[in-house]
Amino acid sequence: MSSKHAILGLDIGSSSIRAVIGEVGRDGKMVLLSGVVKPSKGLRRGVVIDMDLAAGQINAVLQSVKDISKSSIKNIYLNVGGIDVHSQVSRGSGAVSRANSEIYKDDIDRVVQTSEAVNLPSNRMILHTIKKEFIVDGVGDIQDPLGMVGGRLEVVSYIIDVFQPAVRNLIKCVEIAGGSISTLIFNPIASALSVLTPAQRELGVVLVDIGYHTTGIAVYEEGKLLHTAMLPVGAGHATNDLAIALKIPVEAAEKLKISYGYAMSSDVPGKDSIDLKKIDISLKGSPSRKFISEVIESRMSQICDLVNAELKAIGRAAKLPGGAVIVGGGAKLPGITELFRSELKLSTQIGLANPVFFELGPQNGVDFMESPEYTNVLGLLLWSQGLNPKPITTSTNSMLKNAGDFIKNFLP
Numbered sequence: 001m002s003s004k005h006a007i008l009g010l011d012i013g014s015s016s017i018r019a020v021i022g023e024v025g026r027d028g029k030m031v032l033l034s035g036v037v038k039p040s041k042g043l044r045r046g047v048v049i050d051m052d053l054a055a056g057q058i059n060a061v062l063q064s065v066k067d068i069s070k071s072s073i074k075n076i077y078l079n080v081g082g083i084d085v086h087s088q089v090s091r092g093s094g095a096v097s098r099a100n101s102e103i104y105k106d107d108i109d110r111v112v113q114t115s116e117a118v119n120l121p122s123n124r125m126i127l128h129t130i131k132k133e134f135i136v137d138g139v140g141d142i143q144d145p146l147g148m149v150g151g152r153l154e155v156v157s158y159i160i161d162v163f164q165p166a167v168r169n170l171i172k173c174v175e176i177a178g179g180s181i182s183t184l185i186f187n188p189i190a191s192a193l194s195v196l197t198p199a200q201r202e203l204g205v206v207l208v209d210i211g212y213h214t215t216g217i218a219v220y221e222e223g224k225l226l227h228t229a230m231l232p233v234g235a236g237h238a239t240n241d242l243a244i245a246l247k248i249p250v251e252a253a254e255k256l257k258i259s260y261g262y263a264m265s266s267d268v269p270g271k272d273s274i275d276l277k278k279i280d281i282s283l284k285g286s287p288s289r290k291f292i293s294e295v296i297e298s299r300m301s302q303i304c305d306l307v308n309a310e311l312k313a314i315g316r317a318a319k320l321p322g323g324a325v326i327v328g329g330g331a332k333l334p335g336i337t338e339l340f341r342s343e344l345k346l347s348t349q350i351g352l353a354n355p356v357f358f359e360l361g362p363q364n365g366v367d368f369m370e371s372p373e374y375t376n377v378l379g380l381l382l383w384s385q386g387l388n389p390k391p392i393t394t395s396t397n398s399m400l401k402n403a404g405d406f407i408k409n410f411l412p
Helices: 050-066 105-115 162-174 187-195 198-203 235-246 249-262 290-313 336-344 372-384 395-409
Strands: 007-012 016-024 030-039 076-080 085-095 124-135 139-142 152-162 181-186 203-210 216-222 224-231 324-327 349-351 358-360 392-394
Touching: 007 050, 007 372, 016 050, 016 152, 016 162, 016 181, 030 050, 030 372, 050 162, 076 187, 076 372, 085 105, 085 124, 105 124, 105 152, 105 290, 105 336, 124 224, 124 336, 139 249, 152 162, 152 224, 162 181, 181 187, 187 216, 187 224, 187 249, 187 324, 187 372, 198 203, 198 216, 198 336, 203 290, 203 336, 216 290, 224 290, 224 324, 235 249, 249 290, 249 336, 290 324, 324 372
Parallel strands: 007 076, 030 358, 076 181, 203 324, 324 349
Antiparallel strands: 007 016, 016 030, 085 152, 124 139, 124 152, 124 392, 203 216, 216 224
16 A cells, blocks of 8 residues: 555654554545554653664654555654643734735734744743734734734734753654654644544633653633643553552553553452452462552542642633543543543543544554544644644744754764
């Protein structure tokens, strides 16, 4: 299978790397041609800690992708996560340049660029500039002022910035592996793009993307992005807790969590026990399922507390009619919706990619839309189509150019 117009969504996480090849079909839907999943190496909390390991594993993924579509690895839409992602609200303004006071694209570009003039340390760069609203002669809540008439134009932007060396190291790994990046997209925004409905965005909703080492959140209200954050705790921390509590290898603890874990210990019978030999023949012991769930619940409750703290900081704790939508690998943990519903005091559901945007290719053996782990990589593909909601734009092109120049200094 090969297509000159195929693109690649590449989700590089701390636990796994997911790549999905897509192509826009005749009906405008994104046709999912195929996908590759491999364990991740050389990353922690979304940051490269071993360049050789990370690049080698990314190369293994891209080699598998090349067997399906060589062109797609030259058109990669890559996620950006990690805990060192910051955000702030900024304003830009200026006079409308034409004598007839009609607003043109260059007027819009100019005020948006003005809003990007924020004070950042030299080691940080803007990843996204998200336009929340425009204001024309004092009248706000305008989403697209193009063609309107006014003397003064203002914009309220949501700026997301990242630690420059971490992003450049990730880009360098992909380049070494033979790939070329078209755009970078912040994790929870990509997931929100593939999952959230317009009604949820309008009512007010928090998307919670539970990864292995980190958890990303994105809050929407009145159709606009209100808040984002990356939290330093993920589902992998519950795995580590089990490994320590039971004195078993991390690999065995992960299997135990997946096979017998539950996020709400109060719902687990106290008498049930698990023979660890079912996990690994070399292990001894029979911990109770309730104890296993208590260990898991403690860590997942910490994630709830951190999410609640972010919601309280913006005055939205227990005040989002659209509720909470959980995605990522951690969303597969049984009982997670019940725990979040209890802790956040919000209606809660598992998020899956919206099928209205996608169709499966004829040779695709995996239904990507049935797993919350794929929401991020599918959102990356949608971004490539320009399906991001109108308030969102990205200013990553200049960053990629600068990063590319930076990388060339290190490559032979």
